[in-house]
Amino acid sequence: MIVIKCPSCHEDRHEEELEYGGEADVVRPTPPDGASDETWTDYLFMRTNTKGVHYEQWCCRAGCGQWFKVARHTVSHEVAEVIRYEDRFAYQKEGGE
Amino acid sequence: MRYSLSSLIRNGLTGNRGWPQAWRKAEPKDRYDAVVIGGGGHGLATAYYLAKEHGFNNVAIIEKGWIGGGNTGRNTTNVRSDYMFPESAALYDFSLRLYEDLGRDINFNIMLSQRGWMTLIHDHHQLDAARHKANWLTCNGVDGEIIDAREVARMMPLLNVDGNPRYPVMGAFLQKRGGTIRHDAVAWGYARAADRLGVDIIENCEVLGFEKTGGRIAAVDTSRGRIEAPVFGMAVAGHSTVIADMAGFKLPVTSRCLQAMVSEPLKPLLDHVVISPGTGVYINQTQKGELVMGGVLDLYHSYGQRGTYPTIEKVVTAAVEMFPAFAGMRLMRHWAGIVDIVPDSSPILGATPVGNLFINCGWGTGGFKAIPAGGYMLAHSMATGKAHPLIKEFGLDRFRSNRLVDEGAAAGIAH
Ligand SMILES: Cc1cc2nc3c(=O)[nH]c(=O)nc-3n(C[C@H](O)[C@H](O)[C@H](O)COP(=O)(O)OP(=O)(O)OC[C@H]3O[C@@H](n4cnc5c(N)ncnc54)[C@H](O)[C@@H]3O)c2cc1C
Ligand SMILES: [Zn+2]
Numbered sequence A: 001m002i003v004i005k006c007p008s009c010h011e012d013r014h015e016e017e018l019e020y021g022g023e024a025d026v027v028r029p030t031p032p033d034g035a036s037d038e039t040w041t042d043y044l045f046m047r048t049n050t051k052g053v054h055y056e057q058w059c060c061r062a063g064c065g066q067w068f069k070v071a072r073h074t075v076s077h078e079v080a081e082v083i084r085y086e087d088r089f090a091y092q093k094e095g096g097e
Numbered sequence B: 001m002r003y004s005l006s007s008l009i010r011n012g013l014t015g016n017r018g019w020p021q022a023w024r025k026a027e028p029k030d031r032y033d034a035v036v037i038g039g040g041g042h043g044l045a046t047a048y049y050l051a052k053e054h055g056f057n058n059v060a061i062i063e064k065g066w067i068g069g070g071n072t073g074r075n076t077t078n079v080r081s082d083y084m085f086p087e088s089a090a091l092y093d094f095s096l097r098l099y100e101d102l103g104r105d106i107n108f109n110i111m112l113s114q115r116g117w118m119t120l121i122h123d124h125h126q127l128d129a130a131r132h133k134a135n136w137l138t139c140n141g142v143d144g145e146i147i148d149a150r151e152v153a154r155m156m157p158l159l160n161v162d163g164n165p166r167y168p169v170m171g172a173f174l175q176k177r178g179g180t181i182r183h184d185a186v187a188w189g190y191a192r193a194a195d196r197l198g199v200d201i202i203e204n205c206e207v208l209g210f211e212k213t214g215g216r217i218a219a220v221d222t223s224r225g226r227i228e229a230p231v232f233g234m235a236v237a238g239h240s241t242v243i244a245d246m247a248g249f250k251l252p253v254t255s256r257c258l259q260a261m262v263s264e265p266l267k268p269l270l271d272h273v274v275i276s277p278g279t280g281v282y283i284n285q286t287q288k289g290e291l292v293m294g295g296v297l298d299l300y301h302s303y304g305q306r307g308t309y310p311t312i313e314k315v316v317t318a319a320v321e322m323f324p325a326f327a328g329m330r331l332m333r334h335w336a337g338i339v340d341i342v343p344d345s346s347p348i349l350g351a352t353p354v355g356n357l358f359i360n361c362g363w364g365t366g367g368f369k370a371i372p373a374g375g376y377m378l379a380h381s382m383a384t385g386k387a388h389p390l391i392k393e394f395g396l397d398r399f400r401s402n403r404l405v406d407e408g409a410a411a412g413i414a415h
Helices: A037-044 B005-013 B041-054 B086-106 B124-140 B149-155 B183-196 B237-247 B309-322 B324-328 B371-384 B389-394
Strands: A003-005 A012-014 A019-023 A053-059 A067-073 A079-084 B034-037 B059-062 B117-121 B145-148 B171-175 B200-202 B207-213 B216-222 B225-228 B232-234 B254-263 B273-276 B281-285 B291-294 B331-341 B348-351 B357-361
Touching (some): A003 A079, B086 B389, B117 B124, B124 B145, B145 B149, B183 B200, B232 B237, B232 B371, B237 B331, B281 B309, B309 B324, B348 B371
Parallel strands (some): B034 B232, B059 B200, B232 B357
Antiparallel strands (some): A003 A012, A019 A053, B145 B171, B207 B216, B281 B291, B348 B357
16 A cells, blocks of 8 residues: 655645646646657657656645655655655665666 | 267266366477467467467467466456557457357357446546547447446346445446456467467476567476477566566566455346446456455556555445445455556567567556457467557557557556
8 A cells, every 4th residue: 555745734634635647847848839650649648657666756645635746666655765746856766778 | 078968968967077177287398489478368278369360279378387377367257348549449359359259169168147237337528538539439439328327227136326425426438348257268278279289288387587689588487397499479568578678678568466355255136237437346246146245456567466454455346336235244265366467458479688588568457358369469479570550559669669558448447
């Protein structure tokens, strides 16, 4: 079961209290007209779907209602990092990116 | 040995010691004419149809664990073909028709039980949607009908229809040809049939990477050595992205847990498969008497392959709400499988950006019913290099050309 401490209200929230928002930092191509079909396809549909540490967004739905970002291992559910929505991840995957 | 009534009697009378091994434990060779990655139902069926339909006699299946240990051995075994779009209906009905004949074809009792697959109708909107679907099915030449609440109550006397249930029952959508099949029998039956046609089934053999030359795969690196082949197929369900990453292309797949559970064995009390869109829970009783129950998909990425208490609670309370008589029963087992969810709830079949690697994935929560068709199609792609006419709409390229097959009948609820 997933338990994450919300970075806004600092409460431990379990998966029933949270809402999942999918992969983090998926950025809409700009300018839209200038983006190729490939770029649009990637943006709309393709996902990293990592087996390992995955960067993702969650909402403290039953609590303060804030969205935030999490680096979580998708097998163990161990949380490597939790940050506020506007911040950037410090956690680097092995090998770096 | 052919399985038959006489072999059953003969072996029964001699202490059941004369049954031969159903398939060989193969050692990997250096080279094959075709390699199938993933020993679930889809991979096993692929190897079988490669040998049977296309005359390949030097094929390997490589499986990281044991065959049928993935979703094929973890699913709730519901089969049906009541999909809406003509291309989906054609593919899923082809699958059901192959299943209807499979026992004879592979000489293995898959325990196909076409006991009727029922979606309850709780309100007028669902009634309209069910009528809409039944009309589509009629146009597609697939069976499906709407029955009223009295008929539902007659078919399932223990269902709470009259006692003011939280989700009232107005009737149901029924596909009579739907039902269940013994899941292990599908894996074992295809394995035995493929083995008899010379296919090597190699277990405990994990794909670790590919050796590529000029945009093609020359060999696959596995935990049991390097294997060369001119053509490869992948049918690894929830691990599709992991393999695609190794091969160097992207997929629109997210991997998630789908959970299920069974009760202790009970006397026969439920003759059909029933799903409630209100509670999101579906139930059927196995031939051994256990009640198999499943619910909705976990809504976050996971390769965890294990269940959670909130889901047990939701499924069990919903089951008791539908069938108050189940209140005293005990749960026996609870588990999860990693399913491959795609944005339009339709499978991805055929070519990949890598010339000699073909794919079968994206069945998500509902690919057990599609095993014969999925295997047949992947075999066709691998043998001919071309997409079979039935899968023209299901290529990976549909995401680029924006021709999604948004199959509402597959989405929403697990089955
Ligand atoms: C709880 C649950 C209930 C379900 N209920 C239904 C249902 O009622 N009806 C229905 O139609 N469908 C149902 N499904 C969906 C169905 O089970 C799947 O769609 C189907 O079994 C997929 O078959 P497969 O052969 O593609 O995958 P799998 O059976 O998962 O096989 C894939 C295999 O690939 C192997 N593999 C992965 N990575 C590697 C690697 N690197 N190297 C080598 N091998 C690898 C795995 O070990 C696995 O054995 C359910 C699924 C679940 C989890
Ligand atoms: Zn909060």
